[in-house]
Amino acid sequence: MSTELVKWIREQLDEDERIARGCSGTDWWEHPKNWVSAPQLNRVALAVHDGDRAHILRHDPARVLRDIDADRALIAEYLAAQETVDATAHPDMYDVGRAQGLEEAVRYRALRFDARTGYREEWRP
Structure with missing residues (x-):
């Protein structure tokens, strides 16, 4: 997955968090x-x-904030799994599959933002 997708999703989450906190949370x-x-x-x-x-x-804003926390945790898990695969000369197939599955999950979660500026069709699962 491109680092641009992770960066872009984080920007969307930051903006949604800003709006939710403005509503009180x-x-x-x-x-x-x-x-x-x-x-x-x-x-x-x-x-x-x-x-x-x-x-x-x-x-409500509180639920939006919980969803944002869950998405951030998913992204962190994906990045950690991909780092494990990238750091190993011969990664275990479990690690490869885990990283691929988490990547797919991140791509699906990004779909809810597909109408926002900056979304790329290449990111679609």
């Missing part, structure tokens, strides 16, 4: 009559449609 709570709120911040939003309310509750 707290969990949103559901209230009757289609209201959702972040009570710790005295923030309330009205979601007119049930689907909108469900989406806000499911994809």
